[in-house]
Amino acid sequence: MKHKLKAALLVGALLGVGMQAPVAAATAKKSEQQVAKKGTAKAASKAPLAAKSAGKQATKSVAKAAPTGKAAAQSRHTGKTVVAHSARPAAKPIRHASMMDMDADPSRLALYSASALVIDQTTGQAMIEKQPDLVVPIASISKLMTAMVVLDAKLDLQELIAIGDADVDGLKGTRSRLPVGTTMTREAAMLLALMSSENRAANSLGRHYPGGLPAFVQAMNKKAQALGMYNSRFEEPTGLSSNNVSTAHDLARMVAAAARYPEIRQYSTTAEARVELNGRIRDFHNTNALVRNDNWEIGVSKTGYISEAGRCLVMQARVADKPVVIVLLDSNGKMTRVGDANRIKRWMESAGLGSGSRRPA
Structure with missing residues (x-):
C-alpha cells in the first residue's frame, strides 16, 4: 500500500513539472517580446532627436563656411566667389542657365528701363532696342548738349564766371553746393556740371554764353x-525742365558726338575732384558709380533724374572689346539703371x- 502511495505521489510530481514547463516557456517568450518592444519604441523615440542633432550640426557647418557681414561685403567688393560647403552628401549637380543659353537673343534680356538702346559703334547697328523712339524727358542728360555748345563756341575756359540768383532752381527746388556769389572758371563749372550734375553750374554756363540764355538754348536746338x-527739344541747359525731351535713338547720336570732345570725355568720367571755391577746397564725386x-x-x-524722366544713364564705353553707346531711360528704381548696364555688359561678354x-x- 505504501509503495502504491509513493508511486502515485511520484507520478503527480512528474506531471506537475511537465505542466509548468510550457507555462514557463510561454512566460519567458512573452517577457522577451515585451523587452524587444520596449527597445524598439525607445530607439524610435531617439531617432528624431538624433536626426535633429545631425541637422543642427550640418546647419552649423554651412553657417561657418558661408561669409556674412563684413566678410561677405568684402568678397563682393573684390569680386571673389565664396562657396559654402555643407556637411550633407553631395547632391546631384544642378544646371544653371547662363547668358549663353539665350543664344544671343537680346529680347530675352530683362531690362528694367522703360527705354533702352545699345549701339555697336563699329558697325553702327543696334544690338539691343526697347522703345528706342519713345519721346521722353531726359533730365540732366541735357548737360552733354550744354557742354558741346560751350566748347563749340570756343569760349575761354579759364574765364571766371559767377553763380547768380538766376541760377537757383525755382522749378524743382533742388539744392546745390554752389552758393550764390560763388566764382569759378568756366572749366570748373563744366567739370561740376558733367561730373556731379551741378544744376547751377550748368545754368551759369548758359547765362555766360554770348547773347545769354535765349541764344544758348537756340544753339542747343x-x-x-x-x-x-x-x-x-531743349528748353534750358540743366534738364530740370520736363520739356527737355528726346528719344534713345537721338541720345545715342548725341553721346557719340560728345565722345569726340576730349574735355567731355575727361570731365564726365572723373570719379572725384577737389575744387577750390571762394577760398575753400570742396570735394565732389561723380553721380555714376560705374566710373569707379x-x-x-x-x-x-x-x-539724369527728375520725377517725370525717372532715372537715366547714357554712356560711351568699351565692352567685350567693342565700342558701344548705351542709353537707358526712365528706370524706376534707384539702382536699376546701373543694374541694367551691368546686365548688358554681362550679356555682351x-x-x-x-x-x-x-x-x-
Whole structure:
C-alpha cells in the first residue's frame, strides 16, 4: 500500500513539472517580446532627436563656411566667389542657365528701363532696342548738349564766371553746393556740371554764353538738328525742365558726338575732384558709380533724374572689346539703371557679338 502511495505521489510530481514547463516557456517568450518592444519604441523615440542633432550640426557647418557681414561685403567688393560647403552628401549637380543659353537673343534680356538702346559703334547697328523712339524727358542728360555748345563756341575756359540768383532752381527746388556769389572758371563749372550734375553750374554756363540764355538754348536746338536729333527739344541747359525731351535713338547720336570732345570725355568720367571755391577746397564725386568700377572702360558718362524722366544713364564705353553707346531711360528704381548696364555688359561678354538678327540703328 505504501509503495502504491509513493508511486502515485511520484507520478503527480512528474506531471506537475511537465505542466509548468510550457507555462514557463510561454512566460519567458512573452517577457522577451515585451523587452524587444520596449527597445524598439525607445530607439524610435531617439531617432528624431538624433536626426535633429545631425541637422543642427550640418546647419552649423554651412553657417561657418558661408561669409556674412563684413566678410561677405568684402568678397563682393573684390569680386571673389565664396562657396559654402555643407556637411550633407553631395547632391546631384544642378544646371544653371547662363547668358549663353539665350543664344544671343537680346529680347530675352530683362531690362528694367522703360527705354533702352545699345549701339555697336563699329558697325553702327543696334544690338539691343526697347522703345528706342519713345519721346521722353531726359533730365540732366541735357548737360552733354550744354557742354558741346560751350566748347563749340570756343569760349575761354579759364574765364571766371559767377553763380547768380538766376541760377537757383525755382522749378524743382533742388539744392546745390554752389552758393550764390560763388566764382569759378568756366572749366570748373563744366567739370561740376558733367561730373556731379551741378544744376547751377550748368545754368551759369548758359547765362555766360554770348547773347545769354535765349541764344544758348537756340544753339542747343540748332546743334540737335545738325546731329540728326529730329525728335529732340531743349528748353534750358540743366534738364530740370520736363520739356527737355528726346528719344534713345537721338541720345545715342548725341553721346557719340560728345565722345569726340576730349574735355567731355575727361570731365564726365572723373570719379572725384577737389575744387577750390571762394577760398575753400570742396570735394565732389561723380553721380555714376560705374566710373569707379575697374571692370568698366567708360569714355563718356552722364546720369539724369527728375520725377517725370525717372532715372537715366547714357554712356560711351568699351565692352567685350567693342565700342558701344548705351542709353537707358526712365528706370524706376534707384539702382536699376546701373543694374541694367551691368546686365548688358554681362550679356555682351557671355553671348558673343555675332551679327544675329540685329537691326540698323
